Amino acid sequence: MSPPTTPSRLSHARDLSRPGFYVKLVLVMLVNAMGVYGIMACIPLEEWGVLAFLVVTLLVVDYVYFSNRAIPAKYLVPGLIFLAVFQIYVMVNTAYVAFTNYGDGHNDNKSAAITQIMKTSDRRVDGTPTYPLTVLDRDGRIAFAIVQDGEAKVGDAETPLAPADGATVEGEKVTEVEGAEVLNLGQIQQRQKEVLDLRVSMTDDPADGWLRTDNGTMAYVAKSTLTYDEAADTFTTADGKVFKADPSRGLFVAEDGSTLSPGWRVNVGFDNFTQMFSDSRLAGPFVKSLVWSFAFAILSVLTTFAMGMLLAVVFNDPRVKGRVLYRALFILPYAFPAFLAALVWRGLLNREFGFINQVLLGGADINWLGDGNLAKLSILLVNLWLGFPYMFLVCTGALQSIPGELTEAGIMDGAGPLRRFGSITLPLLLVSVAPLLISSFAFNFNNFSLIFMLTGGGPNYPGAPYPLGETDILISMVYAIAFEGGERQYGLASAMSILIFVVVGLISWLGFRQTRKLEEVL
Amino acid sequence: MATRIATGDNETRLRGARWWKEVGWKHIFAIAVIVFAIFPLLYVLSASFNPTGTLTGSTSLFSAFTMDHYIRLFGTDFPKWMLNSFIVSTTTAIGTVVMAAAAAYAFSRFRFKGRRGGLTALLIIQMFPQMLAFVAIFLLVTTLGEIFPVLGIGSNLALICVYLGGALGANTFLMYGFFNTIPKELDEAAKIDGATHAQIFWGIMMRLVTPILAVVGLLSFVGSYGEFILARLVLGRPENYTLAVGLYVWGSDERNAPWALFAAGAVIAAIPVILLFMYLQKYIVSGLTAGGVKG
Numbered sequence: 001m002s003p004p005t006t007p008s009r010l011s012h013a014r015d016l017s018r019p020g021f022y023v024k025l026v027l028v029m030l031v032n033a034m035g036v037y038g039i040m041a042c043i044p045l046e047e048w049g050v051l052a053f054l055v056v057t058l059l060v061v062d063y064v065y066f067s068n069r070a071i072p073a074k075y076l077v078p079g080l081i082f083l084a085v086f087q088i089y090v091m092v093n094t095a096y097v098a099f100t101n102y103g104d105g106h107n108d109n110k111s112a113a114i115t116q117i118m119k120t121s122d123r124r125v126d127g128t129p130t131y132p133l134t135v136l137d138r139d140g141r142i143a144f145a146i147v148q149d150g151e152a153k154v155g156d157a158e159t160p161l162a163p164a165d166g167a168t169v170e171g172e173k174v175t176e177v178e179g180a181e182v183l184n185l186g187q188i189q190q191r192q193k194e195v196l197d198l199r200v201s202m203t204d205d206p207a208d209g210w211l212r213t214d215n216g217t218m219a220y221v222a223k224s225t226l227t228y229d230e231a232a233d234t235f236t237t238a239d240g241k242v243f244k245a246d247p248s249r250g251l252f253v254a255e256d257g258s259t260l261s262p263g264w265r266v267n268v269g270f271d272n273f274t275q276m277f278s279d280s281r282l283a284g285p286f287v288k289s290l291v292w293s294f295a296f297a298i299l300s301v302l303t304t305f306a307m308g309m310l311l312a313v314v315f316n317d318p319r320v321k322g323r324v325l326y327r328a329l330f331i332l333p334y335a336f337p338a339f340l341a342a343l344v345w346r347g348l349l350n351r352e353f354g355f356i357n358q359v360l361l362g363g364a365d366i367n368w369l370g371d372g373n374l375a376k377l378s379i380l381l382v383n384l385w386l387g388f389p390y391m392f393l394v395c396t397g398a399l400q401s402i403p404g405e406l407t408e409a410g411i412m413d414g415a416g417p418l419r420r421f422g423s424i425t426l427p428l429l430l431v432s433v434a435p436l437l438i439s440s441f442a443f444n445f446n447n448f449s450l451i452f453m454l455t456g457g458g459p460n461y462p463g464a465p466y467p468l469g470e471t472d473i474l475i476s477m478v479y480a481i482a483f484e485g486g487e488r489q490y491g492l493a494s495a496m497s498i499l500i501f502v503v504v505g506l507i508s509w510l511g512f513r514q515t516r517k518l519e520e521v522l
Numbered sequence: 523m524a525t526r527i528a529t530g531d532n533e534t535r536l537r538g539a540r541w542w543k544e545v546g547w548k549h550i551f552a553i554a555v556i557v558f559a560i561f562p563l564l565y566v567l568s569a570s571f572n573p574t575g576t577l578t579g580s581t582s583l584f585s586a587f588t589m590d591h592y593i594r595l596f597g598t599d600f601p602k603w604m605l606n607s608f609i610v611s612t613t614t615a616i617g618t619v620v621m622a623a624a625a626a627y628a629f630s631r632f633r634f635k636g637r638r639g640g641l642t643a644l645l646i647i648q649m650f651p652q653m654l655a656f657v658a659i660f661l662l663v664t665t666l667g668e669i670f671p672v673l674g675i676g677s678n679l680a681l682i683c684v685y686l687g688g689a690l691g692a693n694t695f696l697m698y699g700f701f702n703t704i705p706k707e708l709d710e711a712a713k714i715d716g717a718t719h720a721q722i723f724w725g726i727m728m729r730l731v732t733p734i735l736a737v738v739g740l741l742s743f744v745g746s747y748g749e750f751i752l753a754r755l756v757l758g759r760p761e762n763y764t765l766a767v768g769l770y771v772w773g774s775d776e777r778n779a780p781w782a783l784f785a786a787g788a789v790i791a792a793i794p795v796i797l798l799f800m801y802l803q804k805y806i807v808s809g810l811t812a813g814g815v816k817g
Contacts, residue, residue, distance in 0.1 A: 045669065072634045072637075082621065083689070093655075097657065320552075329556045329560060332796075339770065340792055343769065343770065343788070345562060347773070348565060449766075475654065504649070504651065505650060
């Protein structure tokens with residue numbers, strides 16, 4: 001291609017004479033390379049959704065950056081891609097997961113669950129040969145290699161045994177496989193659990209059984225003690241007990257109510273939402289933490305605002321010398337990273353060794369973080385420490401915008417300082433800071449790090465199935481249910497997230513409406 | 523009772539009881555507030571210099587002095603956390619600034635179909651904190667890790683991508699308003715001179731809006747520097763931790779805790795943020811109060 005002679009008429013999107021074009025070319029090539037890599041990686045994993053997304057994204061990117069029709073899109077696409085994946089998609093997926101039983105015991109689809117059930121109820125098949133075993137590490141995953149019918153075969157948890165090209169066989173044992181590391185006995189010992197738990201399918205059909213090992217040196221063939229009947233969709237044990245698939249629960253259930261583990265992921269409708277209120281072990285803590293979330297957020301806003309405003313009003317007095325220094329010191333807590341502050345306060349409030357009990361209270365034994373009510377008080381106190389400087393700054397700023405004439409008029413009319421504050425300063429202040437109070441409420445409603453770092457939600461309710469405590473706000477409750485309990489319950493946790501979304505969305509919407517109203521006024 | 527309006531130098535000097543009643547007590551009040559505000563900070567500073575190194579021994583402020591804990595920090599994962607935090611926060615800040623500025627430029631300068639709708643949609647999406655979807659983010663990163671191993675659990679890059687997911691939204695709005703204040707005649711003149719939209723964006727706009735870029739970048743830096751929940755979920759192993767996750771592990775373990783190490787780490791970790799904050803203070807203050815006044 002020859003450089004264009006009339007640049008002004010040629011689309012700059014394809015203008016080869018500009019260095020910017022090559023920068024763009026390289027960047028788009030990188031994106032394409034990554035996308036194609038991803039598309040190829042999706043195929044064996046059967047991630048069709050991701051694959052479709054990648055194909056569409058690549059087409060859009062290439063079109064946008066090489067045509068001259070979509071100039072605004074050139075500036076929007078990078079941000080929109082991240083927004084689409086890491087905000088919109090995760091929001092939609094949260095909504096989807098909320099209606100499923102996704103979580104420990106229901107992690108995968110049905111066929112994976114069937115294979116898993118068979119593999120966990122297996123035993124050695126009598127009369128099958130044993131194979132000298134070679135344990136391999138393929139990119140961090142354990143794989144088995146054996147010699148079967150004179151041919152070296154390799155397989156791992158996901159891929160059944162398959163002939164391995166480029167493997168070296170000595171006698172009956174594989175000694176080397178291309179692209180994999182042969183583990184010696186010491187290494188096998190170190191990863192014992194992985195090796196003993198690994199079951200490598202002989203073929204694609206689970207009925208053919210799988211390779212297992214008890215010692216890392218010899219492998220045998222094992223088969224399930226359960227037989228799966230595809231037509232009836234049932235499992236039958238050796239002694240004749242029948243487990244029938246229950247598509248509404250995603251479990252194989254026997255008549256006596258016992259189930260096989262794991263189950264699979266199914267849509268459970270509104271179960272997760274009703275569980276919050278109907279499950280007696282959950283409903284109590286849920287309602288308590290709902291109330292506490294509101295109490296915490298409202299009280300946090302009120303206390304920080306009250307203190308910030310008080311300081312702002314008191315020090316809005318030019319007769320006080322050293323105000324600049326005072327102000328700089330007042331706002332230090334705001335500059336200190338909040339996550340560190342919460343941890344420092346945790347140390348300060350420690351019952352046995354904390355500075356507050358030991359020094360300030362002369363060796364008192366006050367269980368600041370271990371007693372429900374005191375822990376709540378401590379949280380509010382720490383949040384007051386963290387939050388008042390912000391309110392101080394905001395109020396100081398807002399005070400400057402209140403015209404002095406109004407105060408003068410108040411004095412003329414004979415209003416005292418309190419009356420002037422209540423009737424003039426406060427209402428005007430509230431008009432300008434109300435939206436900030438609402439966003440402060442929304443922020444505190446989800447102030448996970450403070451709660452998690454200061455009390456961890458504790459003191460915990462005894463005997464609850466989830467590690468929930470008296471100071472858990474909704475979001476830390478979601479975290480506990482999703483990640484800290486014995487079982488991870490993504491479905492239930494997502495349903496609770498949705499509830500918080502609704503609350504926060506409602507509050508923000510109110511705030512937004514408020515802002516609009518004020519804009520019309522001002 | 524004649525109360526004077528504060529008018530600075532025109533004020534006649536107050537003396538004695540009158541001074542105490544109107545001004546003096548404010549100094550006492552200020553000192554009390556300052557004690558409340560800075561004693562936790564003094565405490566952590568003191569604990570970081572205290573040779574005992576445990577929570578028990580940290581109760582007498584500045585009773586002894588040693589630099590040991592700061593030196594010992596370098597034998598731990600702390601330098602890695604610090605580096606991770608800087609990589610994650612800096613990349614996030616740069617990415618946020620570039621993407622949000624580009625979007626703001628598009629919304630401010632081009633008239634295209636769906637522009638108003640796009641702005642409104644951004645405003646609505648921004649109301650839903652990304653952090654609330656942390657379960658889905660965890661699941662997404664787990665899946666992504668199978669396709670792109672560099673984006674899996676334990677990867678700082680994955681965390682950066684998650685943070686960049688929130689790059690548009692509030693930042694675009696902030697910048698959009700600012701971009702609108704730059705006269706359009708400037709780009710029109712440049713266009714007549716043959717400048718492309720890319721040249722206008724990088725050469726003219728980005729230079730004129732530098733103050734807002736700096737503010738957004740620094741706020742984004744501070745935000746991701748202190749972000750905890752997503753970092754904790756996405757980062758798997760201690761060597762990948764950011765400061766927030768790493769120091770949490772130290773600080774939350776009270777008994778056998780490396781409390782002095784935590785204190786020393788906290789002091790070091792806080793310094794960049796405090797410096798940035800001081801540098802930024804006038805922008806933050808004017809930003810907050812402007813927001814407050816405008817509503």
